[in-house]
Amino acid sequence: MTLANVDRYDPDRVGDVGGRAVVLGGSVAGLCAARVLADGFEEVVVVERDPLPDAPVARDGAPQTSHPHALLTAGQAVLEDLFVGFGEELVRAGGLVVDTTRSFLEYQRGGFVAPGTERTPTYCATRPLFEHVVRRRLRERDAVRLMSPCRFVDYRTDDDGRAVTGVTVRDGDGPTESLAADLVVDATGRASRTPEWLDDAGYDAPPTDRVEIDLRYSSVRIDRPPGDRRLVSVPPDPPRTSGAALIPVEGDRWDVILAEMGAEGGPVDRAAVLEFAADLPVDLVGDLLATRSWVSDGVTRYPFPASLRRRYERLDRFPEGLVVTGDALASFNPVYGQGMSVAALDALVLHRALADGGIDRLGPRFFDGVAPVLDTPWQLAVGADRGFAATDDSPSATERLFERYFDRLLRRAHEDSAVAAAYQAVVGLERPPTALLRPSVLARVLLPVGGDGERTGPPRTAPPTSDQGSALADDEGALERDRPERPT
């Protein structure tokens, strides 16, 4: 399931469901969960171990916040629903709205994907700015209290261990204290301790799907001419294990990612970064890295060993009063930029589950509802990674067939804007992968390449020059002046 087939947010759907909810973790998943809980609980307490200043800052507790983050169409739409005016505030704080049909250069299977068919305003900002705006909007709600720096220590349960009744936390350097709660939401990220806790408490830990990818991320930030808003993606594409992306962000900068699958190292300094970029099939990334001033001091690195998915929906027994969301539930190869958007979609499912049955059996009902939502990003990420030697997952016969079709579709998307638009809607988690099998798309993909396919846009065989980028920027500036439209 994707944005197209989840129930959208409706503030009037949730009545009073409880006194206090505690959310563990104040990152994107925790903040989105807190937002939907605030409709039904008298008080929502977010417990975050990092200090949370009223400013866009990268945080030690979520070290990926130092790295570039793309926000997909689905995540953008849900954040606009949950925090009305999110885009306006992001732009006021320096973020950009980029029309990806014009300024997004995506290189796939040996060519640039054609421009899509409709204007697609896309928010671009650093991860700290995205998070800051969400946090600020959440803080405006009377029911919400952020406790930070405050560390979650343990769950508290009733006498027979059937229900979680609160948590023990340590506020700053103080002693531990208890917080009673009708509901606890674990949004502590990939390293969530809930599986081990369940095991210790006499429940089964969730079965976990783990797909090794051995990814290395190296990030730098470079200076950007104000009028040049090009967003560039050259993802790893087997057998090529290296990839890169440039995201235009606030402060006239580009956030640059260099990614390598199945790698021991990854570039660590300027010389190695330039050497790495020179091996990419697109010169643009290396040219910009070589000619623009570097804003970051050095290269920030992040190893990401595996995509993982905890299958809580398969458990027969689960305590009342507990839910797990965000990366704690599933965390995907970051190359596909899905995590924040999935966290936002998770919050929509939580909203729906609260509306349908309050807190009674909320955990199992939420896990059942969220599993089909996670299926799509999981299949997209794991499917795309299968061609790499480091990936230890083998496809079924149906998956192999779909992968062959997908390969053909990507090549077709070099010259067919309708196919490109269908592809972008799927990878943006806006529409399910089955949308790629609609007769209108199927026909265009299965036509012999170079045959009668109608070309619906100019071929994108080369990136626009930065001068063209400036011309586009005038147009895109208007997107920032107008309130961005909600993607549908």
Ligand SMILES: Cc1cc2nc3c(=O)[nH]c(=O)nc-3n(C[C@H](O)[C@H](O)[C@H](O)COP(=O)(O)OP(=O)(O)OC[C@H]3O[C@@H](n4cnc5c(N)ncnc54)[C@H](O)[C@@H]3O)c2cc1C
């Ligand atoms: C290198 C990298 C790049 C990425 N790029 C993208 C991208 O381009 N686009 C995208 O959408 N996603 C991206 N992601 C994924 C994205 O960062 C996450 O999916 C997103 O932050 C949602 O995760 P989360 O809130 O569930 O967990 P996290 O962001 O990991 O946050 C968990 C929070 O819990 C807190 N916490 C943990 N333990 C405790 C405790 N005991 N007590 C109190 N607090 C605690 C942590 O401090 C942290 O704030 C990327 C991830 C990585 C690793």
